Amino acid sequence: MSGKSDPGRSLALLWGSHTRPGRSGLTVRAIVDAAIELADAEGLEAATMRRVADKIGSGTMSLYTHVPGKAELNDLMVDTVLGELYAGVDDPSGHGGWREGLRYVAERNWDVSLRHLWLLDATGGRPTLGPNAVLKYEAELRVLDGIGLTDLQMDSVLTLVLTHVEGVARSHAGLVRAQRESGLDEQEWWRATAPVLERVMAGHDFPVAGRVGEASSQVYQASADPAHAFAFGLDVILDGVQRLMK
Amino acid sequence: MSGKSDPGRSLALLWGSHTRPGRSGLTVRAIVDAAIELADAEGLEAATMRRVADKIGSGTMSLYTHVPGKAELNDLMVDTVLGELYAGVDDPSGHGGWREGLRYVAERNWDVSLRHLWLLDATGGRPTLGPNAVLKYEAELRVLDGIGLTDLQMDSVLTLVLTHVEGVARSHAGLVRAQRESGLDEQEWWRATAPVLERVMAGHDFPVAGRVGEASSQVYQASADPAHAFAFGLDVILDGVQRLMK
DNA sequence: AGCCTGTACCGTACGACGTACGCCAACTGA
């Protein structure tokens, strides 16, 4: 979701000062903060140019004086929120060995994704490469530096862990959104769905799916449990990474 | 992205006949196929109600006779495309042991995601539970049945593998979309970005990120290589799963 | 002090989107 066509323009905005006010006191920082607040409260689709402008008391089109367009505003929102991740560039690598470090990285990314459910909707496409994104990359790589992996392996392992976290976090965000939009929580939805599904599946035979689905939905009380998937997958992945090491 | 509020209605549509024509020959099947063609060619956002209707030569609002709304059309598109995955319910489990079977499952899911880059944009939220989705679940679980895992572990392992594939496929789809929208391919984009990034990062010091990023982008000729991430991650995950088995 | 020019601000308008509503015409059953 990087800027539509001018990487230079986007990068300059990302790395520039966001606090220099215009005639009416309007700053990039204020615009981005307002957009983040809206997205936190009502989802990314609530952070429209009109609503952001209303929130800070300016005309809609005034935003375009400070930000080239919606795509660049999204990039700014993302980079801003990535700043919440770590206390410093040595934060993750100061938590023990690579295993504890990777776990810490995964948990911090998971936390931020839960706090800002819109985050993963705003990424995808080319990476954002703002200051906080670059710092994140450096901080996370330091966990894997000097433990006997090649540079390529370091990048691959980190990507694997982050991909896992992103996947389960997206799944979690999807369920929360579905609940908000339908007004039905997970249990209510399943109670409404299960009997219809049973009726419609009559005649077909899905023995393993029936048994396993039953067991899972009994335990999770839901159609899926992202928190469990996060923990289970992370353990398996860390075990697999161990084998690369020796 | 399940139907907005009536699970029963959505399920009935998903499992019903899609070939019963109305007065003008319009069928659900034709609507869904047209939408899929548009999304394949130009992305999910091109599959609007107006354009789908134009494509099949009907009025826009006629679609609503056969489909309750956009969300349900998306569900139908997803379930239809999931039908491409396997030749039959015993296809994946007929490919050797659990390891080969899981690999086959991952590769088929990866293939379908590449063929329909919009697929992952159309999922998320509660699962779709159409006939092909249920058949997929059964077929994939059979790979893991009877090898000493609990029902919960079977579900967790499958979810882990599918989450990984989904993550890397989404990353790939994002890059393709970015290329289409910006008109710049990966190399051109990096050539335009790198010097600006270097200038803007002057003064900061990111030694590990610099070294690893350099190495990776040299090898991949891009900011990321989803195909490599797919293969690398799958190997690590399968190794990790092995340890559950012992 | 007066003016000039660049630019911050923003009102209006355009072409997209999903879809509610209501009309018409073609079928169906009596």
Add this chain to the structure above:
DNA sequence: TCAGTTGGCGTACGTCGTACGGTACAGGCT
């Protein structure tokens, strides 16, 4: 034959991002 039902669809509403052009303020010049 006629009434009732239902498929098809034209129009219109409220949303979106943003192009365009006008207004008015700030800072640098004489």
